Amino acid sequence: MAVFSDVQFTAEVSVDALTDSIAKLMLSKPKGIMILCSAQAASWGHDFNQYIDGLEIPIFGGVFPGLIIDSRFEPSGILVAGFVNNIKVSVIENVSTSSPFSLNLIPIPSSVNSIMVLTDALSRQIDAYLQYVLRFVPERCSVFGGGAGTLDFTPQPCLFSGAGMHQDAMILVEMPTRWDLAVGHGWEIMAGPYLANSTDDNCILELNFEPAARLYERVVQGHSKFLFDEHDFFDIAKTFPFGLARLDDSVLIRDPLKVEGTGLICAGDVPENTMLYIMCGDADKLIMAATGAVRKAISTFSDKHQVSDCFLFDCVSRQLFLQDDFAKELDLIDAEIAQPYRTVGALVLGEIELDQSGILSLHNKTAVAALAQAQTQVAR
Incomplete structure (x- = not known):
């Protein structure tokens, strides 16, 4: 029916x-x-x-x-x-x-x-x-x-x-x-893990005790041809999400949507002191x-x-x-x-x-x- x-x-x-x-x-x-x-x-x-x-x-x-x-x-x-x-x-x-x-x-x-x-x-x-x-x-x-x-x-x-x-x-x-x-989802680990040592619900404030936006942009630019100064943030970030490590060895994907100050606003919460990977993807x-x-x-x-x-x-x-x-x-x-x-x-x-x-x-x-x-x- x-x-x-x-x-x-x-x-x-x-x-x-x-x-x-x-x-x-x-x-x-x-x-x-x-x-x-x-x-x-x-x-x-x-x-x-x-x-x-x-x-x-x-x-x-x-x-x-x-x-x-x-x-x-x-x-x-x-x-x-x-x-x-x-x-x-x-x-x-x-x-x-x-x-x-x-x-x-x-x-x-x-x-x-x-x-x-x-x-x-x-x-x-x-x-x-x-x-x-x-x-x-x-x-x-x-x-x-x-x-x-x-x-x-x-x-x-x-x-x-x-x-x-x-x-x-x-x-x-x-x-x-x-x-x-x-x-x-099909996303794979590109870099990390990094400690999300400071977060506020859906905002990642620090990674490895460094401002989150600074570390994220440095790592992504080091692994790709993209430069954040030349693109809107989400145009690049859509290709490099975070992967939140879980106890069963799977990763929960978190989309960084925008920069707020030196933090990163994500679509969903990121608990403090969790480990995050930066992911990449292949279409197939x-x-x-x-x-x-x-x-x-x-x-x-x-x-x-x-x-x-x-x-x-x-x-x-x-x-x-x-x-x-x-x-x-x-x-x-x-x-x-x-x-x-x-x-x-x-x-x-x-x-x-x-x-x-x-x-x-x-x-x-x-x-x-x-x-x-x-x-x-x-x-x-």
Whole structure:
């Protein structure tokens, strides 16, 4: 059984275009609506709030650097998807300024099999909130999602709910559907490790007791042909992320987004006194890691199941790094999805995944695919 009642895409980004798309979507009688939009939607404000006042079903979504529909990457547009089953949408406000322990959360019912999390990528304390929310998640529940925002990294409203547009917020979407998760990045160690001896949530202040920006720029320039004086910081940094060493010998990728003073702002927290590597990538290995993870997840399905619809949250800096090769990654992932099912998603600023060992992580430069299971049709 499909998860999506219908999917609509339009290249025009306006509240009027959104109205038309949702009117078409409503013919499929959805019980909830996801709205994914490109950067222009960040300025909708009052017009959007007025429009959604008239909707009587749950909605959620966000503003992202790009959209994914089947095997296509769309740098601009509106993508709306209707849900066949009921969903519940909750909004957590003031993520950067309030303690997660001030939340009045209640345990999520065991009938909830998955939770999508969308967050303002520029918020502080994202990891702290994720770990707190995890306390209320039932066993065997899949959790996945991504960070919303735009590539100019300007704080602004970037999330949608039935209450309007939100900034510095986190959205939780409870679903009865069970999604199997596939995660892969393919980045390799170039230099390090370096001790992150001084950090402040998502800002690395010092590496090896040296201003973080100074060490990072020196090492990258020493291993490449790039000069930071001649390029915007992120134009170079997208190719050389950090790898945060974990106890299982894996690395959690952290994207350095911009320089602030002599520190580096990352998409996700960096705990103090952790060891960081500077990573590099090869296009073929990145594509193989993402598509291989999807193929491996599908191979674990029983004979009675096939893949139904797919959510794909792929890091925007993977697309910026892969450029034309990004189409190959989308083609190979979507090829695993049997017709008439759909792949929908977005380029995100941080990817969220609850792994099989129970660790809820905010990744960077990673592809996270959520795969719904459908019953295999038995031939008569």
